[in-house]
Amino acid sequence: MSTTISYAELVGLLEEIFLRHGTDKVAASILAENCAMCERDGAHSHGIFRIRGYVDSLSTGWVDGRAIPEVEDIAPSFCRVDASNGFAQVALAQARDLAVSKCRQTGVSVLAIRNSHHLSALWPDVEPLAREGLIAISTVNSFACTVPFDGKSPVFGTNPFAFAAPLEGGDPIVFDLATSAMANGDVQIAARKGHALPPDSGVDKNGKPTNDPQAVLDGGALLTFGGYKGSSISMMVELLGAALTGGHFSFEFDWSGHEGAQTPHTGQLIILIDPSRAAGESFDLRAHTLIAAMQAAGVSRLPGQRRAEIRAQTLQNGIPITAEDLASLRTLAIA
Amino acid sequence: MSTTISYAELVGLLEEIFLRHGTDKVAASILAENCAMCERDGAHSHGIFRIRGYVDSLSTGWVDGRAIPEVEDIAPSFCRVDASNGFAQVALAQARDLAVSKCRQTGVSVLAIRNSHHLSALWPDVEPLAREGLIAISTVNSFACTVPFDGKSPVFGTNPFAFAAPLEGGDPIVFDLATSAMANGDVQIAARKGHALPPDSGVDKNGKPTNDPQAVLDGGALLTFGGYKGSSISMMVELLGAALTGGHFSFEFDWSGHEGAQTPHTGQLIILIDPSRAAGESFDLRAHTLIAAMQAAGVSRLPGQRRAEIRAQTLQNGIPITAEDLASLRTLAIA
Structure with a gap:
């Protein structure tokens, strides 16, 4: 089931998630806007799909969400x-x-x-x-x-x-x-959807050419x-x-x-x-x-025109999001 | 029939050609060294193969071989x-x-x-x-x-x-x-040698994919x-x-x-x-x-290793050149 969310609402929700998982306010605001921009512009491989990766990176202490950069x-x-x-x-x-x-x-x-x-x-x-x-x-x-x-x-x-x-x-x-040949996020999305990869995209764990995204993810690699x-x-x-x-x-x-x-x-x-x-x-x-x-x-x-077109649409009509994804985000914002 | 020419000798010969066809001494020296370096390193599509193009560009007044650059x-x-x-x-x-x-x-x-x-x-x-x-x-x-x-x-x-x-x-x-997909010089060399181009390299004058180098040169284009x-x-x-x-x-x-x-x-x-x-x-x-x-x-x-290897060889053993090419260059240097 699909619904929509406004850009501002999505930014706010993502901000809560980042804050909840250990970033300071500055980082939460920057990352929430960045991630919401990707989702807004149809760049799904870098949108809310990435939130799990952010959260796990933060919660395992791999990245410091409160780091103060030194210029x-x-x-x-x-x-x-x-x-x-x-x-x-x-x-x-x-x-x-x-x-x-x-x-x-x-x-x-x-x-x-x-x-x-x-x-x-x-x-x-x-x-x-x-x-x-x-x-x-x-x-x-x-x-x-x-x-x-x-x-x-x-x-x-x-x-x-x-x-x-x-x-x-x-x-x-x-x-x-x-x-x-492809972005990692797109390989992960292909694996999730069961789609084959285009030719010359990757190899399996034995170094053999494959169009199976899961084989690339399971110890294989991209070209x-x-x-x-x-x-x-x-x-x-x-x-x-x-x-x-x-x-x-x-x-x-x-x-x-x-x-x-x-x-x-x-x-x-x-x-x-x-x-x-x-x-x-x-x-x-x-x-x-x-x-x-x-x-x-x-x-x-x-180049970039597709993003601009989707942006114009989603700013007017809201950003499409599945009910399931929205529920997951809301859960992450409080848990 | 193939012979060899030393790097220094090739530079000297090319310098004479440039001078003879309307450049000043500075340009002749810079271009001769540049062109000889390409030939020396096995970058044939930019070596002596290009001399005709330089000479015709100079003699038709398209390029000014005596131009003074303004910094x-x-x-x-x-x-x-x-x-x-x-x-x-x-x-x-x-x-x-x-x-x-x-x-x-x-x-x-x-x-x-x-x-x-x-x-x-x-x-x-x-x-x-x-x-x-x-x-x-x-x-x-x-x-x-x-x-x-x-x-x-x-x-x-x-x-x-x-x-x-x-x-x-x-x-x-x-x-x-x-x-x-390819350099122009390589298309010209393929046409001269009668070699086919790799797939996805070019189109003919009607915009149709072709692997015929001559079709690319005759009103076609590269991809x-x-x-x-x-x-x-x-x-x-x-x-x-x-x-x-x-x-x-x-x-x-x-x-x-x-x-x-x-x-x-x-x-x-x-x-x-x-x-x-x-x-x-x-x-x-x-x-x-x-x-x-x-x-x-x-x-x-x-990247670049092949050129370095050929350079090491040709600096020791001379740069291979056909008798025909050498004769053409010598003619261009006096006519």
């Missing part, structure tokens, strides 16, 4: 945050103004977050920066579940790469792609998207997300003592560029020219 | 170059020290080159920066030959994305990948690598390489009046990051840890 102002265009074993989104919120101000002053800036946990999509981190007129690139590594091209066992995470840029007369251009090219980009995400931030590589942390924990303990890099420093016509107008050419070539759905 | 110091971390319708590599050489110095002072810098021509691989631009201890990312757009995902006609170029980073105890980690994900990255390359630099998009310039011209008139972006600003163990040591994990997982050939 380090390193150089005119470089800042770092030690997330203190807390959530990357909380660290980002803490350092965001500094990184933006450095970017506006110098033309570009880097924000390197380490000792942090990230269980959400990346687009909620970059899209708001593009709404302020900046170009934002972000990478975050995760946990070893993806086999490098030409390798036999997992080393990389799903290692998303996200990009956002301002667009004249419209929502920012945003994409957020797993450099694995990278686009063969050796996706593998190279995934390697870059490890280098930027972990080596450059001072965080863990996807294969370096051991959460085996924290059963049910799902938040990878790694790092996140954000690069900001101020397009007002560019030569020629304004960047957002130029971006519009490119988008118009893509549409003229027959592209019917731009 | 613009815009902000503490942002510099631009107007390549004045010359070669991007010459513009890069002119602005390189400024960009590196900005990166060392502020932690990160951006070099935006516009009004420039680039017909080579991107790795020769980024690898030397990693040898100086910096992380370098570069994108350059090219000419409309690649269909966006979900589109029907070409908008994007082959739009390479290159990355280089220092590695403890070894050559830098370098990759340089076309975001199209992006990795479906919609590669298409998103290719779109990003247009935005960074053109919109952010002030250069042309791949679909914006008209070289129809310059028959034989092959140098795309676009822009190039380079992002430099100083990893000495990172927290924790030094970046190059951390990079070594990642590479070791990839090798332990069975990866036998790392």
